[in-house]
Amino acid sequence: MTIGNQPSDKNQRTVPATCRTHRGCKGFCNLRLAKVNGEIVLDPHVAGCCVISLDETEARTVRDTLTEWLG
Numbered sequence: 357m358t359i360g361n362q363p364s365d366k367n368q369r370t371v372p373a374t375c376r377t378h379r380g381c382k383g384f385c386n387l388r389l390a391k392v393n394g395e396i397v398l399d400p401h402v403a404g405c406c407v408i409s410l411d412e413t414e415a416r417t418v419r420d421t422l423t424e425w426l427g
């Protein structure tokens with residue numbers, strides 16, 4: 357698995373993030389983003405304990421929101 361913005365494969369990326377619930381150091385939480393059967397799957401900690409799945413419409417809403425906030 358590749359850490360950072362470099363894709364380990366075209367349908368999976370891992371981004372260093374910060375978990376506000378478990379209070380690890382900044383960038384301690386690995387957030388895995390994957391595209392699986394047309395859905396976007398978010399797996400904080402890459403542990404499978406709380407996995408969020410977004411359909412295309414939901415994922416586009418997240419994308420549009422981040423684009424609005426980040427420019």
Ligand SMILES: [Zn+2]
Pocket residue numbers: 375376377378379385400401
């Ligand atoms: Zn956590």
